[in-house]
Amino acid sequence: MKRNRIGIKKMISQLLAVAVFAALTACSGKQETGKSEAGIVGTESTAEESINSIMASQESRESAGMPSSDGDVELLNVGCIYEFDVESPYCDLIKYLSYDSFMYANLVRYDENNEVVPCLCEKFEIAKDGTAVTFYFKEGIKWHDGQSLTMEDIEFSLNLWLDVLKPSVALRYMKDVEVLDENSIRVNMQSSCAYVFLRHMIMSSAGCVIYPKHIWEDVKDLKSFSGPDAMIGCGPFVYESYDEEAKVAYFHRFEDYHEGAPTIKRVAFHLYESPESVVMAYKNKEIDCMFQYAAGLAGIYVPALKELDYLDVGEEVNLGSSILEFNFKDELMQDLDIRNAVYAALDYELLAATGGGDYCVPGTKGVISPGNIGYAADMAVNKQNISEANQILDDAGYIDTDGDGLREKKDGTELKIMVSPAYSASKGTQYQRLAQVVVRDLEKVGIKVYLDEEVSNSDAWKARFSQNKDFQIAITGCSQGVAIIDTVNQGLVEKAGSDGTLTWNGTNNTPEYVEIFSRIINSRNPEEYAVAADESQRYLADQMVAITLGVESMFYPYNTADYTNWSARNGNGAFSYDTWFTVKAKQ
Amino acid sequence: MVVLLFVALFAPWIAPYDPWEMSIPFLGPSWEHILGTNDVGQDIFSELVFGARTSLLVGFTASLAITVMGSFLGAFAAYYGGWADRCIMVFINVALSVPSLPLIIVLSAFLKRSVWNIILCICLTGWVGTARIIRSQALRLKDMGFIRNCRTMGCSSLYIIIRHLLPNLKETILTKGMLSVASSMLTEASVSYLGLEPMTSKSWGTVLNDAFRAGGVFNGYWWWYLPPIACISLSAFCFLSLQEES
Numbered sequence: 001m002k003r004n005r006i007g008i009k010k011m012i013s014q015l016l017a018v019a020v021f022a023a024l025t026a027c028s029g030k031q032e033t034g035k036s037e038a039g040i041v042g043t044e045s046t047a048e049e050s051i052n053s054i055m056a057s058q059e060s061r062e063s064a065g066m067p068s069s070d071g072d073v074e075l076l077n078v079g080c081i082y083e084f085d086v087e088s089p090y091c092d093l094i095k096y097l098s099y100d101s102f103m104y105a106n107l108v109r110y111d112e113n114n115e116v117v118p119c120l121c122e123k124f125e126i127a128k129d130g131t132a133v134t135f136y137f138k139e140g141i142k143w144h145d146g147q148s149l150t151m152e153d154i155e156f157s158l159n160l161w162l163d164v165l166k167p168s169v170a171l172r173y174m175k176d177v178e179v180l181d182e183n184s185i186r187v188n189m190q191s192s193c194a195y196v197f198l199r200h201m202i203m204s205s206a207g208c209v210i211y212p213k214h215i216w217e218d219v220k221d222l223k224s225f226s227g228p229d230a231m232i233g234c235g236p237f238v239y240e241s242y243d244e245e246a247k248v249a250y251f252h253r254f255e256d257y258h259e260g261a262p263t264i265k266r267v268a269f270h271l272y273e274s275p276e277s278v279v280m281a282y283k284n285k286e287i288d289c290m291f292q293y294a295a296g297l298a299g300i301y302v303p304a305l306k307e308l309d310y311l312d313v314g315e316e317v318n319l320g321s322s323i324l325e326f327n328f329k330d331e332l333m334q335d336l337d338i339r340n341a342v343y344a345a346l347d348y349e350l351l352a353a354t355g356g357g358d359y360c361v362p363g364t365k366g367v368i369s370p371g372n373i374g375y376a377a378d379m380a381v382n383k384q385n386i387s388e389a390n391q392i393l394d395d396a397g398y399i400d401t402d403g404d405g406l407r408e409k410k411d412g413t414e415l416k417i418m419v420s421p422a423y424s425a426s427k428g429t430q431y432q433r434l435a436q437v438v439v440r441d442l443e444k445v446g447i448k449v450y451l452d453e454e455v456s457n458s459d460a461w462k463a464r465f466s467q468n469k470d471f472q473i474a475i476t477g478c479s480q481g482v483a484i485i486d487t488v489n490q491g492l493v494e495k496a497g498s499d500g501t502l503t504w505n506g507t508n509n510t511p512e513y514v515e516i517f518s519r520i521i522n523s524r525n526p527e528e529y530a531v532a533a534d535e536s537q538r539y540l541a542d543q544m545v546a547i548t549l550g551v552e553s554m555f556y557p558y559n560t561a562d563y564t565n566w567s568a569r570n571g572n573g574a575f576s577y578d579t580w581f582t583v584k585a586k587q
Numbered sequence: 588m589v590v591l592l593f594v595a596l597f598a599p600w601i602a603p604y605d606p607w608e609m610s611i612p613f614l615g616p617s618w619e620h621i622l623g624t625n626d627v628g629q630d631i632f633s634e635l636v637f638g639a640r641t642s643l644l645v646g647f648t649a650s651l652a653i654t655v656m657g658s659f660l661g662a663f664a665a666y667y668g669g670w671a672d673r674c675i676m677v678f679i680n681v682a683l684s685v686p687s688l689p690l691i692i693v694l695s696a697f698l699k700r701s702v703w704n705i706i707l708c709i710c711l712t713g714w715v716g717t718a719r720i721i722r723s724q725a726l727r728l729k730d731m732g733f734i735r736n737c738r739t740m741g742c743s744s745l746y747i748i749i750r751h752l753l754p755n756l757k758e759t760i761l762t763k764g765m766l767s768v769a770s771s772m773l774t775e776a777s778v779s780y781l782g783l784e785p786m787t788s789k790s791w792g793t794v795l796n797d798a799f800r801a802g803g804v805f806n807g808y809w810w811w812y813l814p815p816i817a818c819i820s821l822s823a824f825c826f827l828s829l830q831e832e833s
Contacts, residue, residue, distance in 0.1 A: 279805050300626065304805035353612045354627050357802070421786075429800040432786050433627055439787075440609055451786045453700040 071584040073264040073563060078575055079278045079287035080269055081295075081426050084242050084249050088226040089207045089233075093249060093269060096293040099202060099481070100569075100577045103251065104209035104233035107135050107154070108198055112569045112578050114484055116198045120149065120210055120234065120258075130192030130524030137183045141258040143212045144232045144239075155179055156213040158187060164222060165206045173197060173521070192522045195529065199485040210234070236262045236580055247271040262580040275301070275426055282308060288559035289566075291575040294320060294480035295426045296554030299359025310561035314573050315359070315553045320478040321369050322355055322427075322434055322549040325492065328507040330472050332409070332417070337396035339544035342473070344389035345445045346438060346547065348382040354433050356552035363548030366537035367478070367488050370551060371570075373526060374487070374533025379541055382548070389445045400446060407446045417442065420452035422476040423461035434549055435475045469507055475549070480571040486520055489536050492545050493517045508545055562586055588825040595639040602633035606789050616810045623810050625794075626801035634794050635814055641702060641779075641790035642772050642822065649709040649771035654764040656710070657717025658756070662748050664718070665725030675722075679715045687712040691774060695783040702788060705778055709771050717763045724756050769826035776819045791815040 082093040089095065089104050098104045101119050109119040118124060121135040141149035158177040174197070175188040189197060201208055207222070212232055219225045231239035236257040240250040249269040253262045270287055272278050279301045281287045285308075290296070296316065297305070305313050324342070326333040333339065348362035363369060364379040393399070397410040409415045419438050421431035435451055442449040452471070455461045464471050478488040492506035496517040504517075516536045523529035540546060556573020558566050564586055567578035594601055604620075610628040614620055622631035664675035691708040698704040728734060729752065737747045753760070778784065779792030782800070794815040798804055803811035 276799060276805070279802075283805070298802075300802035301805055304802065304807070347609075350609060350612065350628060357613065357626075429782065432782075433801070436786060437609065437627055440607070453785055456698075456700050456783070457696055 071263070071587060073583055073585045075266045075268060076264045076289070076563075076583070077268050077270060077287045079272055079281045079290040080292055081272050081274065081278065082269075082292075084247070084269075084271055086226045087228065087239070087242070088223075088230040089209060089211075090223055093271070094231075095205060095207060097291070098207075098209050098235075099293055100572060101235045103231065103235045103237050103239055104211075105235040106202055106209050108202060109577060110202060110569060112567055112576065114570055116202065120154075124198070126194045126198075126524070128524075130189070130194045130522065132186050132188045133194040133198060134180065134184055134186045137185070138258065141234055142256045143234045144254060145212075145215075146256075147212065147214060149210070149234055150213070151179065151182060151185065153213045154185055154210060156217060157208075157210045158185070160211060160216070160222075161201075161204075161206075161208045165208060191518075192524050195524055195526075196486050196521050203481050203485055234258075237267060240266075260581065263583055264580055273425070279304060282311065282557055285310065288563065289314075289575045290556055290573065292426065292556075292573075294318075294571050296556045296573055298427075298430065299356035299553055299555070302357065302359060302555060305555065305557050308557075310559050311557040312560045312566075312574075314556035314558050314568065316556065316568065316570050316573065317369075317371050318480055318552050318554045319369050319371050319483040319570065320480040320488070321363060321367075321551055322430065322475065322477045323367060323488065323491075324434075324438065324547040324549055325474045325476055325506070326544070326546060327469060327471050327474070328494075328509070328545075329469050332415075333472055335396070336544060337392050338398070341389045341392040341396075341398075341445065341447075342438075342442065343382075343544055343547055344385045344392060345441045345447075346382070346549075347384045347441050348550070349384075351434055351437050352550035352552075354437055355430060355550040359555075360550040360552035363551045366541035367492075367546050367548045368533065368537045368540070369483065369548065372483050372487065372533065374530035374537070376534045376537045379537065384441070386444060393445060393447075398447075405446060406448045414448065416448045416450070418450055418452050418472045420455055420461075420464055420471040420474050422465065422474060423455055423458050424477075427477060431475045431477070438473070438475065466505070484571065487533050487536060488546070489513075489517045489520060489540070492540070496521065510543075513539060513543070513545070588829065591639060591643065591822055591825060594636055595643045598636045598640055602630075602636040604630035604633040606630060606633040606637045607787065613808075615808070622814055623808070625797050625803075625811065631794065631811055631814070634789050635791065635818055637789040638791045638794055638815070638818070639822075641784075641788060642775060642792075642819070645702060645706055645709070645775040645790075646768040646772035646822075646826075649706045649713060649775075650764055650767035652706070652710045653713040653767045653771070654717055654760060657714035657763070658721045658753060658760050659748075660714070661718035661721030662725045662752050662756070665722045666729050666744060666748055666752060672722075675718070679719055682712055682715040683719075685712060688774065688777060691778060692781060692783065695778050695781075700783065700785045700788075702785065705775060705784065706771075708778075709774050713767060713771065713774075717760075717767065720759060720763060721756060724759050725752055728752060728755055765826050765829050769823045772826070773819065773823055791818045795819075 080093065082096060084091055084093050089098060094103060098106070101109045105120050107119060107121045108116050108124060111117045120138060120141060122138040123136050125134045127133070135154070137151050143149060155177060162174050162177060173190045173193045175190045178186045178188060180186055215229050215232060236254050237251040238254050240252050242249045247270065249271070251267045253265055255261045269291065270281060272281060275297055278290055279297065282305060302313055305311060326339050328334055352360040352362050362382045364381050366376060366379045368375050393407060398407045398415060400406060401408045401412055407415050419435045421435035422428065424431065439449045439451055455464055465474060478491055482488065482490050490504055492508055493504045493513055494506050494509040495503055496514045516532060516539055519532040520529060520536060523532055556575070558574035562585060563583050565582040565584045566574045567576055567582050568574050569576035569578065606629055608629065610624060612624055612626050612628040614624040616623050620630050620632065622635070625631055625634070660675055664672040690712060694708045695705055734747060734751060737751055775790060776792035779788065779790045780796045782796050784790060784793055795812060798808065798812035
């Protein structure tokens with residue numbers, strides 16, 4: 001009996017061992033990025049065309065990894081730090097891809113020099129007085145479901161922006177939409193802001209793209225409409241599927257795209273949580289390039305990236321920058337002497353090194369970074385001057401009256417400044433480190449400073465910075481996109497525009513500044529824009545509205561071992577519109 | 588263990604630099620900075636020396652709170668039995684079913700960044716293991732002769748628990764206490780590695796977090812990321828060894 005029992009136990013344990021081994025083997029299968037069947041799990045396509053496309057792409061998947069005979073790229077793996085939470089144009093990833101007309105497209109787009117060029121229109125014309133822009137219809141454009149783009153789609157979309165989406169910035173300057181004839185449509189503005197309007201419509205975070213009327217006209221709640229139909233655009237790439245477990249979104253090229261089919265057959269977006277994960281993905285050769293709107297990798301990762309033979313690090317100058325922003329709603333920060341003393345106290349060399357290692361240098365007075373239209377090249381480079389900072393504070397009456405080594409306010413009460421680093425998935429840690437340097441530097445001139453520890457998540461930061469505006473000094477950033485669209489001033493001015501009532505993102509509403517920014521918005525051409533931008537930089541320097549903490553390079557590494565003919569656009573790196581039509585697999 | 592305590596107690600004298608003082612960033616190891624400097628030019632060795640303080644503070648404080656709370660509630664549940672026992676056990680079982688590390692991470696992210704909040708978060712779920720073990724041991728003791736004698740002599744329940752029940756469980760309590768120190772230190776390291784500690788706090792977890800976030804790990808700056816790992820592992824090993832001894 002005992003022997004039998006032992007035998008049964010032995011058999012059971014052997015069976016268990018086999019089962020465990022089988023399970024482990026099944027689990028340890030290497031994740032085939034975009035090459036496995038997993039890539040098409042998770043969605044149902046309703047349109048016949050979509051099914052055909054997926055079938056076609058399945059065939060191409062079988063040959064993924066091998067260069068095709070025409071040199072087209074079978075599968076490009078792209079890393080990014082976005083969420084794919086919903087199948088709609090309002091999903092984070094799709095929203096930022098739409099800036100470059102990837103799946104959803106717009107009437108205009110940026111070319112490789114960040115100049116506005118036609119995309120879904122034949123041409124556009126800005127009225128001489130800058131109060132209107134006319135778009136001319138382009139024949140032969142198709143939606144991903146096979147239907148043709150019509151003038152009705154464009155009219156429907158522009159009215160959607162105007163009446164429903166109500167975008168938060170310059171698109172609010174739209175007055176009305178007027179169909180002139182069957183081939184042209186005009187957007188009238190409230191002021192002469194048509195030139196800046198075009199830039200804003202390319203990079204609208206509110207989802208201002210051209211929508212297929214036949215799908216969206218009956219949709220009651222735009223933001224909650226999702227699914228395969230909500231993913232039908234007319235850009236060069238068609239949505240295929242999202243693998244939620246692997247966090248990979250797949251797209252394939254649109255063969256009927258009106259500017260010709262891309263040279264990339266399929267794109268797989270690998271979604272990561274942080275820049276560190278993206279660097280790790282490069283190290284593991286999981287990705288060929290990255291897509292992160294206006295936020296490439298920081299210089300601190302370059303030594304590691306340079307070790308990877310298959311990559312070009314893709315260096316480009318960031319036209320935006322990390323900035324220190326004063327809150328003009330705060331009584332203490334309204335004092336120019338305090339702002340000037342802060343400016344003189346900061347160690348810009350250390351701030352630059354902290355922000356970007358060897359690839360960041362101190363910026364200049366006036367916040368606007370070199371390379372931007374209207375950049376004033378004669379501004380002084382930021383430099384620390386502790387004795388000047390002390391002198392300014394002494395002269396202004398901020399002196400240590402109780403002998404504790406810390407200065408008091410003019411009325412003798414405690415002088416205390418809070419420094420709030422912005423919460424950000426991609427740059428939050430950098431802002432925290434910069435804030436620590438700022439605190440250290442201000443302590444050196446006898447100011448009691450403390451770090452804002454309450455901002456530990458995104459909601460807390462929004463409440464502090466945008467809703468309550470109860471910060472004193474914020475360490476944040478001007479993105480490259482904002483810098484290109486309408487300068488860093490967008491984040492610093494509070495109200496501006498034709499009637500001076502439109503709310504912007506900042507806290508400064510002094511009439512002189514509002515007037516300068518209104519002129520930037522209302523500039524009718526690049527020349528007027530440059531003059532107003534130059535003037536704004538001088539105002540920012542004189543009034544010390546904000547301080548740039550470094551002019552940095554950012555990096556968008558791309559695979560040069562397997563692919564060639566990459567194009568780059570400043571702000572998007574190598575994964576840009578032009579690349580989609582030029583990049584080739586090496587034979 | 589003695590070395591660790593010594594380093595923590597005399598950190599200002601042992602550390603060659605003020606760990607918050609900033610100089611030249613990204614320096615490699617040299618005689619001047621034996622473990623180099625971090626991304627804001629702070630001396631990494633000095634950060635580790637001061638980091639011992641935070642790690643031990645969190646380890647000992649959280650462990651003390653966990654042990655006191657867990658022991659008392661466990662003994663209380665066992666001694667009184669009935670509804671009190673059932674209520675406490677339901678509470679323990681619910682707390683045991685909640686994954687503690689994710690809960691701590693979520694709480695730390697939404698509370699103000701502070702070492703004391705981290706200790707609080709660790710304590711919230713940490714006491715249940717101790718309570719469960721003490722309860723089971725106390726159940727065995729409460730019907731023994733010396734406890735019955737106390738009851739016959741009219742001693743109060745609180746007196747019996749504090750003077751007779753818990754002292755007879757001191758080995759178990761001490762063992763769980765040692766384990767709690769090690770686990771609290773590891774939890775603190777995890778939380779601070781995730782960047783949820785105060786921004787200026789110096790702990791081994793924050794040094795590791797800085798190394799990871801500022802490219803130290805990717806760029807192969809081993810002098811930045813290996814020492815904090817060694818410190819965390821060694822200290823946890825010390826407490827686990829002490830627990831074995833006890």
